[in-house]
Amino acid sequence: MALxxxxxxxxxxxxxxxxxxxxxxxxxxxxxxxxxxRGGRFADALPHYLRALELASSDPER
Structure with a gap:
């Protein structure tokens, strides 16, 4: 959809x-x-990346 x-x-x-x-x-x-x-606004994306890292249950997912 985004594309x-x-x-x-x-x-x-x-x-x-x-x-x-x-x-x-x-x-x-x-x-x-x-x-x-992210599209040029890394600061807006950062909290979502951090949440994804927090939720990932294994090193390969991270």
Missing amino acids: AEGSEAGLELLDILDRNAHLADYHLLPAARADLR
Whole structure:
């Protein structure tokens, strides 16, 4: 979605997924959010990357 319609469209979809309790601790959601926010604004992406690292359960995931 983000590639086709822009990062804001991708972030809107991630907002929907964030509401799913089953995905609350899924490390790839904040990682994806960070990647979409990064586009020249690393400071905006950093908290999401840190959350992804915190949620990752193994070194290979990190």
